[in-house]
Amino acid sequence: MSAEVQTCGKPIQTLVEHVVNVNILSSEYFKELYRLKTFHEVVDEIYNHVDHVVPWMTGNSHGPSPAFCLLCKFFTMKLTDEQVQGFLNHADSP
Incomplete structure (x- = not known):
């Protein structure tokens, strides 16, 4: 059984810059990710x-990038070490 990835005991909002975090949490795209x-x-x-x-979309829209x-969606999930390693080592992951 793999251990859950920890966030160093800090709330998600302390891991991402405040303005970016506020814009992510209020974006329609992030809400759709539920x-x-x-x-x-x-x-x-x-x-x-x-x-x-x-962090920001390009062009005329200044919302948070997908x-x-x-990334914040992943912060809200309890990922295992195995999932994170698999994601990082995946052939399609730069």
């Missing part, structure tokens, strides 16, 4: 919607 319940569903969402990693919304 429908994703499993690790594999979130990984599929990353594969389908993330092509770069920056990458950071999905």
Whole structure:
């Protein structure tokens, strides 16, 4: 049995810059992520919607990027060491 990944005992909002965190939590995209319940569903969402990693979307929209919304989604899940290692070592993971 794998151990759960810890967040160093800190709340999620202390792990991401305040303005980014507020914008993520209030974004429609992040709210839509509540429908994703499993690790594999979130990984599929990353594969389908993330092509770069920056805190803000580019262009005229200044909302949080899908990458950071999905990162925060992972923070809300109790990922195991095995899931994190599998994600990092996956062939599609840069």
